[in-house]
Amino acid sequence: MTTLTKILLRPAVEPGAHPIDTTRYLVSTPPIDLFLGAVCNWIDNRVPGATVYGRPRFGKTRAIKFLTLMLVEKFGPHLPVITLSCLNYTKPREGVFFEDLLRAAGHTLCDRGTAAAKRHRLNEFLVEKIERSGQDRLILFLDEAQRLHEQHYNWLIDLHNELDGRNQVLIVILVGQEQLLHQFSAFQKTAKTQIIGRFMVHQLRFPGIASEKDMRFCLANYDVDSEYPPGSGFSFTRYYFPAAFESGLRLENYAPMAWQAFREVREEFLLPIKREIPMQYLCRTVECILREFGTLEDLPTQLTPAQWKDAIKKSGYTDSERYVVESEKHER
DSSP states (O other), X not given: OOHHHHHHOOOOOOTTOSHHHHOOOOOOOHHHHHHHHHHHHHHHXXXXXXXXXXXXXXXXXXXXXXXXXXXXXXXXXXXXXXXXXXXXXXXXXXXXXXXXXXXXXXXXXXXXXXXXXXXXXXXXXXXXXXXXXXXXXXXXXXXXXXXXXXXXXXXXXXHHHHHHTTTOEEEEEEEEOTHHHHHHHHHHHTTOHXXXXXXXXXXXXXOOBOSHHHHHHHHHHHHTSOOSSTXXXXXXXXXXXXXXXXXXXXXXXXXXXXXXXXXXXXXXXXXXXXXXXXXXXXXXXXXXXXXXXXXXXSSOOOOOHHHHHHHHHHTTHHHHHHHHHHHHHHHO
């Protein structure tokens, strides 16, 4: 078998099944590391709640999924973690809220009975869940938390008090858009100190990709800290650029070019130059680079600034940013 043949032998993957095609994968980023450090500190100190806010498409929802895996590694495999994506209800309804929580917690009878019955069922289920874990705490991530109403917070306080009465700790992490800060201000003005004290004293801004260093960190994940199929030894970069990878191609080394490409695209579309890049559009850009410019050819592939800019435009980044700029104008 020739050296070239060895290089080109890569794992067989069904068309459309690679994580780059499905976009179902998790990579670490500097904002996620910041988020993880804060949550670990909150858990260690058993704070009742905290708020994490950031712009849409910065990767908060995927960060929660990543953190769920990392928290188990740090605090043990039995740490109870529940994630609920809050729905946009016009009016808060007790039965609906506790049904949503029961479903998120994995209860099979989430839609049975009155609101009071659902509340009682949730309390007992969480108590049992915590007791089985061998720990005395439960982590509840509420994603899209800007959709919560004041009454939802009161019900969460009741739930916290119920568990506290049984010597168990409920830690609620509110994750959502920057409207959470508006809610915080509104609660301050109306002296809702109990809500603020439970859930909003501890705050963390979830940033986007803010520097070339951040860009390099993210791109390196595609070179090293990714693998598909599992156990194959093929990172995402190696799978799409097998020959070039053997010759030393690494996306990490393109961080300066990619960072400059984003800047030039912003200039071309008359967008503010100093703006953090949403993780979603960096991922879509890299996926486009891998799918469209990956090659099985013998000669090493060198990516160009034009290719990076083409991938950025195809990611939907410019349309999204123009929408953000227009929205900010209307808010002023």
